[in-house]
Amino acid sequence: MEQEFESRLLENAVNEFASLPGIGRKTALRLVLHMLKRPVGEVNNFAEALTRLRSEIGYCHECHNISEREVCPICGNPLRDHSTVMVVENVKDVMIVERTGRYHGVYHVLGGLISPMDGIGPADLEIESLVGRVAGGEVHEVILALSATMEGDTTSFYVYRKLAPMRDVAITVLARGVSVGSGLEYTDDLTLSRSIDGRTPFENSLSK
Amino acid sequence: MEQEFESRLLENAVNEFASLPGIGRKTALRLVLHMLKRPVGEVNNFAEALTRLRSEIGYCHECHNISEREVCPICGNPLRDHSTVMVVENVKDVMIVERTGRYHGVYHVLGGLISPMDGIGPADLEIESLVGRVAGGEVHEVILALSATMEGDTTSFYVYRKLAPMRDVAITVLARGVSVGSGLEYTDDLTLSRSIDGRTPFENSLSK
Numbered sequence: 001m002e003q004e005f006e007s008r009l010l011e012n013a014v015n016e017f018a019s020l021p022g023i024g025r026k027t028a029l030r031l032v033l034h035m036l037k038r039p040v041g042e043v044n045n046f047a048e049a050l051t052r053l054r055s056e057i058g059y060c061h062e063c064h065n066i067s068e069r070e071v072c073p074i075c076g077n078p079l080r081d082h083s084t085v086m087v088v089e090n091v092k093d094v095m096i097v098e099r100t101g102r103y104h105g106v107y108h109v110l111g112g113l114i115s116p117m118d119g120i121g122p123a124d125l126e127i128e129s130l131v132g133r134v135a136g137g138e139v140h141e142v143i144l145a146l147s148a149t150m151e152g153d154t155t156s157f158y159v160y161r162k163l164a165p166m167r168d169v170a171i172t173v174l175a176r177g178v179s180v181g182s183g184l185e186y187t188d189d190l191t192l193s194r195s196i197d198g199r200t201p202f203e204n205s206l207s208k
Numbered sequence: 209m210e211q212e213f214e215s216r217l218l219e220n221a222v223n224e225f226a227s228l229p230g231i232g233r234k235t236a237l238r239l240v241l242h243m244l245k246r247p248v249g250e251v252n253n254f255a256e257a258l259t260r261l262r263s264e265i266g267y268c269h270e271c272h273n274i275s276e277r278e279v280c281p282i283c284g285n286p287l288r289d290h291s292t293v294m295v296v297e298n299v300k301d302v303m304i305v306e307r308t309g310r311y312h313g314v315y316h317v318l319g320g321l322i323s324p325m326d327g328i329g330p331a332d333l334e335i336e337s338l339v340g341r342v343a344g345g346e347v348h349e350v351i352l353a354l355s356a357t358m359e360g361d362t363t364s365f366y367v368y369r370k371l372a373p374m375r376d377v378a379i380t381v382l383a384r385g386v387s388v389g390s391g392l393e394y395t396d397d398l399t400l401s402r403s404i405d406g407r408t409p410f411e412n413s414l415s416k
Contacts, residue, residue, distance in 0.1 A: 005303070007276055013261040016254045020239050031228050033299060035262060036274060043262035046224045047255035053221040054243060054251035066244060068215055091241060095213070 062133070064109040064126045066091050074098075074106055081105045083140040087130065087159060089113055089147060097145070105143070108133065113151040114158055122158055131162050134169055141170045148176060270341070272317040272334045274299050282306075282314055289313045291348040295338065295367060297321055297355065305353070313351070316341065321359035322366055330366055339370050342377055349378045356384060 004025075005011045010032060017028035035043055059065065060072035063085075067073070074080060074094075084105030088094055094107050110125045133139060142163055146152035160171055177195030178187045187195070212233075213219045218240060225236035243251055267273070268280035271293075275281070282288060282302075292313030296302055302315050318333045341347060350371055354360035368379055385403030386395045395403070 006281055007265060007274065009257075009261050009265050009276060010274065012257040016257045019254075021242055022235070022238075027230070029300070030230075032261065034229055035258060036265060036299075038262070040262055044259055046227075047258045049217075049220040049224045050243060050255045050258075051252055053217050053240065054246070054248055057215060057217050057244060066215065066218065068217060073214055091244075092237070 059109075063107045064111060064129070065094050065107055079104075083138060084143065085130075085133065085139050085141070086143040086145050088145050089152070089155075093145065105141075110146075110155065113146060113149075114155045115151045125155070127159060127162065130159065134163055134166055137168075139169060141172060144171065144173045271315045272319060272337070273302050273315055287312075291346060292351065293338075293341065293347050293349070294351040294353050296353050297360070297363075301353065313349075316350075318354075318363065321354060321357075322363045323359045333363070335367060335370065338367065342371055342374055345376075347377060349380060352379065352381045 003011050005014065013032045013035070014025060014028045017023055017031050018025045020028075023031075035046075057066050057068055058070075060067040060075055061070050062075040063072060065072045065074065069076075075082075081104050085108050086097065086103060086105055087108045087110060088097070089110055089112060091109060094109060097103050097107075108126065108130045110127065110130075112120055112125050114120060114122055114125065130142075134142060142159075144156045144159060146156050156173065163169060163171055175198055176191060177198060178184065178192065184192065211219050213222065221240045221243070222233060222236045225231055225239050226233045231239075243254075265274050265276055266278075268275040268283055269278050270283040271280060273280045273282065277284075283290075289312050293316050294305065294311060294313055295316045295318060296305070297318055297320060299317060302317060305311050305315075316334065316338045318335065318338075320328050320333055322328060322330055322333065338350075342350060350367075352364045352367060354364050364381065371377055371379055383406055384399060385406060386392065386400070392400065
C-alpha cells in the first residue's frame with residue numbers, strides 16, 4: 001500500500017485502526033489524532049490492555065467460552081446445572097443469556113455457524129467436542145440456542161443429527177414467537193406462523 | 209463504574225475502546241472480541257504502534273504540526289516559501305491542503321478555534337507564537353484558512369486584530385464561493401451572497 005502520511009508512525013497507527021471491522025481510514029485518522037492528544041500514560045494503558053487481553057485470555061477447555069483459566073467460572077461453578085448444556089454461536093451470546101439471569105445450566109460455544117458460502121464447515125466449529133461432552137453421559141438436555149437464520153437452522157439440524165442417536169438426551173430449541181410486550185401487528189409473518197405452530201397451554205404462559 | 213464482564217481483562221479492554229470518541233460500549237465489545245481472534249503478534253503490533261505513536265511523535269517547534277523531529281519536513285524544506293504562512297485549525301487541515309498540491313508556503317497550526325462555549329480562549333491556542341513568527345519580519349503574507357463557522361470567524365478576526373498593526377504583512381482569507389463543478393441551485397444563500405461580494409475579474413477565473 002502507498003504511504004499516505006509523511007510520518008511512518010502515523011501511517012502505522014492509522015493502518016492498525018483501519019484494520020478493525022467497521023472502521024475506515026477517515027475514522028482511523030480521527031482516532032489516531034485523538035490518541036496523540038491524550039496523556040502518554042493513558043495511551044500506554046490502552047496498549048497494555050490490548051496485549052494483556054490477547055495474551056492472558058484463553059478459552060475454557062469445557063465450553064470454549066473466553067476464560068482467564070483452563071475452566072471458566074460458569075463451568076467451574078458447582079451450583080450450576082451441569083446436566084443442561086445450551087449451545088450458542090459465540091461468546092457474546094453467553095453474555096446475553098447470562099444477563100437474563102434466567103438460565104442456570106452450562107454452555108457450549110460453537111465459535112460460529114455452518115456457512116458454506118463463507119467456507120465454514122462443521123469441522124471448523126466445536127461440534128465434535130460437544131458430541132464428546134454429551135457422550136460422557138452426564139448431559140440430559142441440550143438446548144439449541146442458535147440464530148433463527150438459514151445458517152443457524154442448518155447448524156442446529158447438523159448438531160441434532162449428531163446427537164439424536166444418543167440415549168437419554170433431550171434436544172430442545174428456544175421458543176420462537178411474539179416478543180413480550182409486542183402486538184401482533186409488529187410481528188413478522190414467519191415469526192407469527194411459528195408462534196402459532198408452537199402454541200402452549202395457557203396455564204404455562206402465566207409468569208412463574 | 210460497575211464491572212460488566214466476568215473478566216477484568218475483558219472489562220479493561222472494552223473500557224479503553226469505549227473511551228475513544230464515537231465508540232460506544234457495544235462497538236467496543238465487538239472490537240475486543242475481534243482482537244481476541246487475531247494472532248498474538250498482530251495484537252502486539254497494534255499496541256506497539258500506539259505507544260510509539262504517542263511517545264515518538266511530537267509537534268514542530270515552528271508551525272505546531274505533528275512531527276517526528278523538532279522541525280517538521282514542511283518547515284525544514286528550503287524549497288517552500290517561508291514568507292507565506294497559512295493559519296489552520298488543526299493537523300488534519302494541513303493534510304487536506306497538502307493533498308491539493310497547490311500550496312507552497314508554510315503553515316501555522318492553532319490547535320483549535322476560540323470557543324467561549326467550550327471554554328477555549330486565545331491563550332489556549334498557538335496565537336502568541338504566530339504573532340512572534342510574524343514579528344520576526346520574514347513573513348509577508350498570512351492566509352487565514354479557518355472554517356467558515358462562528359468560531360472560525362471569531363478566531364480569524366482575533367488573529368487579524370493582533371497582526372494588522374504590523375507593517376508589511378498582507379492578511380488574506382480563502383475565497384468563499386460556489387464549489388467547482390457545482391451549480392447555483394446547490395449553493396446555500398450565504399455562500400452565494402459571499403461569492404457575489406467576492407466576485408473577481410473573469411480573466412482571473414481562467415485555470416492557470
